[in-house]
Amino acid sequence: MLNFTLAFLLQQVEDDRFAQMRHAAANPDLSKFLVIGALLFIIGVAGVLTRRNIIVIFMSIELILNAANLNFIAFSRYLRETGSANALAGQIFTVFIIVVAAAEAAIGLGIVIALYRNKETIWVDEIDLLKW
Amino acid sequence: MILSGYEALFFWIFGLAAIFAGLLTVMARNAVHSALFLISSLVSVAALFVLARAEFIAGVQILVYVGGVMVLFLFVIMLVNVGAEERGREEIFNNQRQVTASLVFCLLLVGGVLYAVNRGYSGLQTLHPNPASQDQLHATSATGSSQITKDTERVGGSLYRYASLPFEIASVLLLVAIIGSVMLARTLRQEASADDVAPEVLQEELARDPLLAQLEPKSE
């Protein structure tokens, strides 16, 4: 995975749009924020789908939420500069997302503990009670 | 909102750090390592928040997310994971098919997202060709160039005035979460002591209802 990512980045570097990229790199704006957010999101999704350990899955979910937060904040900043009246909504949203994430983490981890007490395992592929 | 100069530099540092840390979170073998990588990812994102002039949110992120949620994660890892890992090194990734499918879809997602961002951004640019630079928006104070914004003040005002209902609901949500998590993590003995059930009665109940015993932690 790591290799793949690096290879991808390097590809970008070796590409033709060198000057554009350098300018764009020297002056990052909204799109760069969004890209970072999106990448974090995808990494989180990948983590949810691939890992066996429940706790790690939860942490990947946190990553996803975080990516969403970043998105909101970026837009908040952007909208303020373009003069929209609702610019602060993004930051407020973020507050609530953090709240929800905290609550969800608490409950989820409580479920994990109860599940662990019952099944003595943290590997999700061993928890297949709903299998036909 | 074009960042320039040192801001750009820090943007790239923290941005790449966040991505890198996220990647490592997903790929680490040890759960504790995963947690720590996640913490660093979160901190990087907090820094990005600061660059986006959302200082308050950055502070909240550090305090709540990192200081609260991640600590909780670490506690649970200690509770749960240690025993599991003592049983030997096992696979951390799922079966082949699942992983392949996931990677395929994630790559598709990546392509889609990048394409969408680029397309969308050109549209944004036609909409707002000349966004005001950050310098113009901030009144310089008497002492010189101060980049600290009044955002926190404004956020607080909004939160307590226009978003006060969601705020209250969020507090109720947290209350529910507290109660729920306490309930979920109880042991039978804790339940029994809360209900003032005598130990003999408890044994009787256990004998009568075998499922009840599953509430007992098998290992202490």
Added chain:
Amino acid sequence: MQKYIWLVPLLPLIGAAINGLLGRKLRFSETLIGGIAVGSVALSFLISVAAVYSYGFGGHAEWPKPYLTSQDGFSFNWIPGGAVRVNQGSEARIQVELQKNLEERLAAMTPEERSQTKGIIVGASDSPRSALLNIEWSYQLDPLSSIFMLIVTGVGLCIFVFATGYMHGEAGFYRFFAYMGLFMFAMLVLVMGSNFVMIFVGWEGVGLCSYLLIGYYFDRQEAANASRKAFITNRIGDFGFALAIFGVIATFGSAQYTDVFNQAKAYPIELLGQWGILSWIALGLFVGACGKSAQLPLHVWLPDAMAGPTPVSALIHAATMVTAGLYMVTRTNVIFQHSQTMLLVVALIGAATAIFAATIGITQNDIKKVLAYSTVSQLGFMFMACGVGAFVIGIFHVMTHAFFKALMFLGAGSVIHGMHHEQDMRRMGGLKRYMPYTYWTFMAGWLAICGIIPFSGFWSKDEILWNAASTTHIPLGWIVWAIGTIAATCTAFYMTRLMAMTFWGTERFLEAPAGGEADEAHAAAYDKGLTQHDALRPSAGDRPRHEPGEHVGPVHEDVEDHLATHGHGGHAHGAHRPHESPPSMWVPLAVLAVLAVIGGFVGIGPAFRTVTRSEHPGGRLNIVTWLNPVIWNPSTREFNAAEGAHEAVVETEHAAPPTEGAEAGASVYGHTGFNLAHSVEAATHSELATEWIFIVISLVVAGIGMLLGGLFYVWRPQLAAIWAQRLRPLYAASYNKYWVDEFYGWAVTRRTMDVARAVYAFDSRIVDGIVNGLAGLSRLFSRIVGGVDKYFVDGIVNTVAAFIMRLMSPLFRAAQTGFTQNYALVMVLGLMAAVVIFFARDIF
């Protein structure tokens, strides 16, 4: 005082309500119940007396006009009927209107014009009429209702007092007086009502109370049967009465007496052979009267009604209820006198009933049955009187009959009580020594009913026979007279027989025990441990509970002798001598005996005018004078005027000079054929002599009857059995009541039940068969459909479903891996798809 007459029916009703509703709950003592009942009737009586006095004799006497309580405000708008169509009797009405128009036209012309006119044409409209019908609840006090008020409350008072003694010890004491009070209320409503609907209410009410009281001993089969028989027979009469009331309303548009009779008096008279609306109405009324007053053919209930207690027989079946028919006929005498056919019918049926019942009475052995048949016979006499046009005399006979029949019933009750509820006269005899009060009072009644001067019965009965002989209302008056005379003879005979068997002669109860328990059947039942009501052979009469084994009979020396003779086991016995009744029972007897003796003097007939110097002596106290204003006179076409005009009435009755037979019978009613009185008068040339001849004849026949009775039952008792043997068929017919009950049972009852059975068979087989058949068809159909559904449709569904399931099930099962991350993967896929779709427009 008249304006308080509304209290008269109300007080007995209140007394009855208190006794009935609270008597058992609050456990009233017998004194209290009797006190309430007797007190309420006594108060009613006093108010009636005061009201009648002030109506007829007081300072502002309203006699002879009827007094309606609506004049003083007591008028309750009972049934506001609204508009009714008056479409009956239109031909008669047209004639009345034509007559009226003609008279008006004639009155408007001057005498010259009148003499010059040859003919007049008048017209009358026959358009349908309508009237505003309003039925109110108000009382009417007029000469007729006043007499009945006094009779009902006065004789009723005596009987109530008697009943407090007779019913002593009964468990249902309160119930008895409740029903009696209710009866008094209904009877008073009947006689005091101011319209036809009220009389019908009272009519039904007394029928109901008769049912309740006859069936007072409701646990006895024969009492229950008798009460049902009485009610049903009454009901048949009520049907006719109701139709007549409907006819009255449809013809006259009103139900109030004053309205109806004022209209009716102008209608043309329907002679023999003509039959119009008034004859129909009169027919319906008379059917009702037959039912209520036990005339042929609806007489069958009265003898069976003796199963009720004796005071009931006295009050209802002698003095009051059965006379309601008479009241009604007299009240509607306008209508009856308009229909000569109906008058003839009434007279003939009355005469037939009189002789029919009298001949049955001579063979009956139960003392109460004899009196019952005597009542039926005397009622026949009353209807005879009404039929020949002497309505006043009919009412006069009602009055005197009430006195002596109630007296004799109560006397019989006293005898029964003294004999420990023995009713068979064959076991009595010689009671005059044991029960002197009863004996002497009974004798007064006996002499009255036989028609011996100067007792009350003589005056009324003689007048009836005289009017029958001299009537100009109907033809065949002489037949009516002859039948009446023969019936009078029989009456004297069987009443003398009753006296002889009961009071004179040897004490037959000393040889064989008598009394309620003396029956061998009863004794046998008692020994077997059954109650007295389980006896195999039903015994006659009312038999309340009393000491088992109580009877009268030979006095025994000691207990062993008694037990040896009777062998009833060791239970207690009552007295062995008949005893006189307590004062509560013989004092009313004495009062009624006095009335029976002197009660006839209110009707001293015109035959005695040489002595009394007046046709109807006594002024308003004379019953003819008093009642005449209620009677309609066909000659003058108006109601009779009061006082001075009664001479004209008498003259009109004997109007034509009795010289020629051709004119003798001529009157408003046309030529009525042979008239006995006129023939005799033609022979003797003296009216007075004619009348006295008839008086002597009736006294002689009464004497003959009494002598025969004495001969057969006192001087030569063996003759009775010999003649019964010789005239065996006649004796059997009489003893078996001419088998009327059996005939009705066969012809009516059993045929009705056959019809009922046929209808039931039709209903259960055909109608129910159709219904059940349809249901069966439905069931069959549903079975077919069910089969199709179960095998065909379900077969298809099951096959298809099984096929699909076998095909798809492994596929779908594979999706349920239980592996959470698979589900998460699918979620992400879905998310992607959603994003693509959402942004499809922008992307593509």
